[in-house]
Amino acid sequence: MSDLADRPEFRVIDTGVRDGCLQIAFDRALVELRKVGDVPDTVRFLRFPPTALIGRHQDLSRELKLDHCRKAGVGIVRRITGGGAIYLDEGQLGWEIVCDRRRIGVATLADMTARICTAAAAGLSSLGIAAEYRPPTDIAVDGQKICGTGGYFDDDIVMYQGTTLVDLDLPAMMAAINVAAPMEGAPPPRVTTLRTLLPDADLSMEKLQAALVAGFEEGLGIACTASETGEAEETLARRLCDREIGTAAFIEEIDNPGADASVRHGESGPVNAWLRVEGRRNDRVREVLFTGDFVLVPPRLVMDLEGSLRGAPAGDIAERVAAFFANSPPQIATAPPEAFAEALAAAFAGA
Secondary structure, eight states, X not given: OOOGGXXXXXXXXXEEEOOHHHHHHHHHHHHHHHHTTSSOOEEEEEEOSSEEEEOTTOOHHHHBOHHHHHHHTOEEEEOSSOSOOEEXXXXXXXXXXXXXXXXXXXXXXXXXXXXXXXXXXXXXXXXXXXXXXXXXXXXXXXXXXXXXXXXXXXXXXEEEEEEEESOOOHHXXXXXXXXXXXXXXXXXXXXXXXXXXXXXXXXXXXXXXXXXXXXXXXHHTOEEEEOOOOHXXXXXXXXXXXXXXXXXXXXXXXOOGGGSTTOEEEEETTEEEEEEEESTTXXXXXXXXXXXXXXXXXXXXXXXXXXXXXXXXXXXXXXXXXXXXXXSOOSEESSOHXXXXXXXXXXXXXX
16 A cells, blocks of 8 residues: 555544534535535544434335424434435434545445445454444444445435444334334344443544544555534535525425325335326326335436326336336446336336
8 A cells, every 4th residue: 555645635524513404514515616626635534413304205204203302402404315214313424525536436335335435444453342334334343233334426426324323222212213112032132332242442534533543544545634624515504594594495305205195005025005096097107206215326316217107007107117216227226127017007006
């Protein structure tokens, strides 16, 4: 490996504990400013007050216990990336990389995911655990997830992020998110925490950040320097939060679509299809909305798929969906094309 002085330079910033919507808006701000060259390549660390976050395509009421969240002051946030609902508080450490893809030499999102997750896993392993990348997007220890990740390309700009579970307030999570309570005698949970694995270790945020930075430097071939946030990104993040990401319209964009009696529902794996029909035999798509715990990158593909299916006969669904994905292959997907077709077919069947 070359000397640090010969490697691409990245700044390291820490936006601390902030309102969840503002933290998500900061993601978008960094990407937009990096595209025009107003901020350098960046590693950012971030944390949240008690916050329930849903993925870009999830149904708000289906995923969160909204009454509890509002009464308990738990933040309610919709991410700009896909995936499932998560509960975060000061006990989890978020990290992300925003850079030109050429700085780390990756051509595809799958390659980028593998390289960044492997680097992060190596950094975490330096604490005394055996963390490893588990495709498609997790970092795990002995089969239990310790870090979930996700990201996307915007032209040549990478935005890739992860959340490392340091401590987990399980009762608070169960109270905020609609997840089934563990049953007596059930197998070990699929997630773990650094505190569980290293009960006597120094797990200060400073030490964890240093371990991850060292992993990124070695695994990505970069040189990192501590820095501060700038006025441009702070201002843009606030504007994006106030005008879009922090608004009720954005957070509640998908909320209980099945409340309308005219909407049919079908499900296949992580994909839900909410369907309105038309035609003399009610055998054509009037409109469809796909929701669920899946990642499809770029996220715009979901809306494009929905639009491409308007007017489609029920018998053509599988062919239409296959043709769409053949013509617009995703950078990364955690649900196969057939799941979208099967969910929509189930909705037509009234399942």
